Amino acid sequence: MPSKHAAWALILVLSPAQAQNLARDSQPPEDTAATQLTDDSYTRYELLVPGSAKFRILYWVSATDAGATKYFNPIRKGSRASDERVTDLATGKPLPFRIVPGTAARAAGSKNADPEGEYVQVTLARPVPKGGEGRILIDKTYEDAKSYFVEGDTIVFSRPLGIDRNAVVLPAGYRLTYSSMPAQVLQERDGRIKVSFIDVSPAQSPLVIKARPAAVASGPSSVPAARLDERAAQTREIVYYLQQPETHRFDLSHDYTETKAGVGTYVNVVRAGSSVADPGGMVLDTGAPLRHKVLRGAAITRAAPDTKDVTPETEAVVFSFPPVPRGGSTRIRITETYTDPERYKMVGDELVWDRTFGRAANAVVLPAGWALTNSSAPAITSELPDGRVRLDFLNPRTDELQVLITARRIVSR
Template sequence: MIMIKKASNRLFAYTATVLTVIMFFTAPTLAQQTQADAFTRYELLAPTSQSFRIYYYVSATREGATRFYNQIRPGSEPDVHGVYDRMSGENLNWAIVDGNDAKGSGLIPNAQPDFQYIRVDLNRPVPNEGRGRLLIDKTYKDAKSYFEKDGTLIFSRTLGVKRNSVILPLNYELISVNYPSQVILREDGRLELSFINPGTIGVPYEVKARPIQAGILSVKLDKTSTNSNKQTSTRDVARVDYDIPQRASQTRDIFYFLQEPESNSFRLYHDYEEKREGIDRYLNVVRPGSKASNPSAKILDTGEVLKVETLHGEEITNRGIDIGEPVTNKTELVAIWFDPVETGQSKLLRIEETYTDAGRYFLTNKDEFLWDRSFGRSRNTVILPAGWVLTESSIPASVNMRQDGRTQLNFVNGRPDNIEVLIRGRRR
């Protein structure tokens, strides 16, 4: 079965079907599809509909790929509203196809014939070590995953994607959620649950909610407080004006590659999505005590290499660059420049540099190192130097051995605060 739909430049169904069949038999075989950066937002519709709208953000990463396949979960009735290129904001051509199409492309070699997929034509081939970023907008009807029982809304679904949020219908209060999640009141009065899965397999995520009197949550309240008493905590007063950042949707991954401890250095790269209209730069203020070297940057959507400058003290002031804090003669800034972001568009940057920090990464004796650093991002990965064994990690992490024999630690923090990570390792 091949059902053709297009978001733009619609053709007659017969012509589209013929073209699809031709492409099926002539498309070059590619290596297996790979992907990254997946985030799913579920907006629960009225429980009686047994339907929920899905905004699926994902990046194709197979170099040279011009298509991407998104499997439709068996048992779901899909209604695809559109597929969009997240860099340009443009509509992408898509079709609902069966497993034969997916398998024939070479991208999904194990596709079953009776499975359904959303096949997406990318705007540009995925560049080397780059991203083809997509947004798939669809509604599923799935009575097994979303239903009402004895007046209670139940959303029960195995979540294979690591980053997710679930938005309750308006005028529903949360009764329970079985995995630790942020709870955030949105501007429109709906409650949103934000969940990051720190593990390596999908989890059975279950949310229960019930109706609440209309208007209790829909009215935005003034974020001021009549309580002026000091609080018995490390803070002087409660954060009454604090807007909670939704962590699951954040895209600031960072990887640390520890060099030999004697060097006090680690190579790192971090990805950052810029969506603000008119922004033409990324500014990275180097932490006090650290020294940055060999910086580079590129746009992952296209592979374009960007201009990078390292500036110090008066150089920053003389260029009129606002870094959001006072500039001293010790201030070090890595500035990355790119064309301004246009309306409805975004750019995904990858920034690489080497940090030297003798105060946070060093040998405690000839056979043991210590690495101590604060993580502000939600997802952080640390790769130990070759020939070293992990002995301690102060913060829980998933651990795996890479193909190159180096130990990798993955830290996931679904909270909006920093985690203080201390790692020790010994020479093999």
């Protein structure tokens, strides 16, 4: 079974140490044409009238092939597509597209496209910048009686899913009775029930959802909204690239999407006990560099009044970018080098990384010449082309993940 984890392109104009570290090899998700590199994939399935076999699909995805002007989304065999629309997420404006056979997709550059398949060929708003992304939303309706059907008084959604982050929204008036995947269950504002999950396995998820009719009272929840945030829909991703442990230094790359119209700043508060150097980054949508200032104490509050828990000792990097247009969004990548002798150090002859992760998607890349010996939290482990080991931690829970990693030097024989 092919890997479904998204491929990242992390090539920026950085300090020499950062430029050496920002690389990742992986395979594109199963739901995209095989020659494409993608990131940030999230799919929302809205089940329509029971018995119709129809469900709406909203698919958020980023094309990351530098220079690409088109994106190909396959129409799954056995499904009949209709009501297609495509939106450029950066501007909120519609994008041109057409349905093409696999032979045409191949001729247009998708070399591994199935010649017997069909594809939504999207013309991107701008060529994908080097190291950046072309973010789009594909909206379509499928009719597929093998995936969405009725058994007595029960509706069943049974479908292998090829990306990590998904949500299934039940029809109005239905209650969840079965989910084959561990999932968050969240009520939409209109009363519908949403089943949301992050799959941490490298293969397709054989998802099965079942539900029955139920008359349930609706109304605002008494639980704080922050406790019911959908984990799978979160957009933050962070990668730590460890330098040699004697330095206590590590580079990081942090991706974030701002959706609030008019916002043009991002504040990255430096964790207590750490110091920051070499800040930089880019607007992933355009490739434009981010402007930044390193501020302390009251200067942070003056630049960004909404920043919380600022003390005179607080240090932060304030990044600036063009304000988010109404109806659109902006995705940025910030890069920094941290020094943190408490959380990254040598103990005897052993490398020790001891840090808490608050985001859903986190990764740590060991320095060259080191072999992993312990990881306290489960991770997907891979080897980069240069021999360094990478650990990917996907945390579907809403709490923090405490990660302790140790490694030892590789001794040449």
